[in-house]
Amino acid sequence: MTCTIVVGGQWGDEGKGKIISYLCDKDNPSIVARGGVGPNAGHTVEVNGEKYGIRMVPTGFPNRSSKLxxxxxxxxxPEVLLKEIEMLDKFNIKDRLIVDKHCGIIEEKHKEMDKSNNHLSKEIGSTGTGCGPANVDRxxxxxxxxxxxxxxxxxxGDVSNTLNDALDNGxxxxxxxxQGTLxxxxxxxxxxxxxxxxxxSSFAADVGIGPTKVDEVVVVFKSYPTRVGEGPFPTEMSxxxxxKLGLVEYGTVTGRRRRVGFFDYELARRVCRLNxxxxxxxxxxxxxxKECYGITDYDNLTEKGKAFIKEIEEKVGVPVTIISTGPELHQTIDLR
Incomplete structure (x- = not known):
């Protein structure tokens, strides 16, 4: 029995979708459960060269043997969720999905409030998906x-009962x-x-399991952190x-250009302690x-790539066990 939580280590956009999909393929969990805020977070999952941008369905959907x-x-x-179920029809989502009966519901009024509130939409840079106003109502x-x-x-269904039963069964x-811890x-x-x-801690509570049931916490960091919207970004580059570095990205939900920065070891250490x-x-x-693209054996990485991984482990104090070297699932180094 293993209960693993995957967490974003920066401001979102860390590539959690790829890591989650890889773990689902490799470890074959019986259930993939989603915690977090709601449809204000988008994950991009690439399956056999086809990209899927999703905001509600758990990103472990490519594993057809897992409940979601x-x-x-x-x-x-509901509108977003039903559209995704339809979009992912070939993955048989309808027969595998459990929505907890106690999930809060975003209504049109919440989205309108989100977009019309100048403080949220302009100053904070809200996604406009209605999550903040809905959480107020909750x-x-x-x-x-x-x-x-x-x-x-x-x-x-009752997600807490389903998960705890699965864990009790080994x-x-x-x-x-x-999102991301920051x-x-x-x-x-x-x-x-x-x-x-x-x-x-909150993701465990979101799905209804106690802290003693958690075995592994995998924090995902991107080699060049990104951020969508306003707020501090200590290592941001222009x-x-x-x-010049070829780092031009856009948010999955908002389509806004992502701000890019250099890896922040001090923040990464804090994030790992929090989680x-x-x-x-x-x-x-x-x-x-770029010379590390597609490599699946750690020994074949460049000296530059190995030095970066080693520096993270030394300065953050947590082992790097999974390294993604490209968008496809097989473009992964697994050191677990």
Whole structure:
């Protein structure tokens, strides 16, 4: 039995989708459960050369033998969820998805409030998906829950019971967190944060398991961290500099250009302590050093690539066990 939580180590956009998909393929968990805020986080998953941008369905969907669960702590936009179920029809999502009956529901009014609130949309850089206003209503005890929504009834269940039963039966469970630790309402660069905590502890609570059930916490860092929207970014480089390095990216949800910076070892150490990290996954090593592209054996990495990995381990104090060297699942070094 292994319960693993995957957490973003920066401001989101770390490439968690690739890492989660790889772990689902390699470790074959019986359940992949999603924690986090809601549809304000987008993950890009590439399967056989085809890219899928998703915001609600757990990114472990390519493994057809895994159940997919959305925990009670996650806000659900029924419109977004149903569109994704339809888009991913060939992966048989309808028969595998469990939406916790206690998930909060985002309504049109929440999205309108999000977009019309100048403080959120302009100053903070909200995604406009309605998550913040919906979480306000949840705190005020006026929010609709998934059990109140007719179109969601075929998918409703008790995610906490399902996960705990699986763990009691000795099955592997993977919990995927959304956003990044530095967007946490409590530990991020407030007020330029999301509307709840985004660390491993909260993701466990989102899906209804206790801390003693967690075995591994994998924190994902991108070799060049990125950030969408406003807020501090200590190691940020100029757009001109990022263009020279070929680092031009756009957010999955908003389409806004991502700000790019250099790896911040001090922040990475803090993030690993906040999450109780047992392992680090590094993505986009091929962007740090193009000669590392597609390499699957650590010994074949360039000296530059190896030195970067070694420096992370020494300065952050957590072993790097998974290294992504390209977008495809097989372009991965697994040192576990």
């Amino acid at each position: 669960a959305i925990g009670a702590g996650v806000l659900v936009d 705190a005020m005890r006026t929010l609709k829950l998934a059990k109140d929504i007719e179109v969601l009834k075929p998918f409703l 099955e592997n469970v993977l919990i995927e967190g959304t 967007l946490s309402l409590y530990y991020g660069s407030y007020p330029y944060v999301t509307s709840k905590d985004t660390t491993a 757009f001109d500099e990022s263009e 109780g990290a047992t392992q680090i996954a590094i993505t986009c090593l091929d962007k740090y050093d």
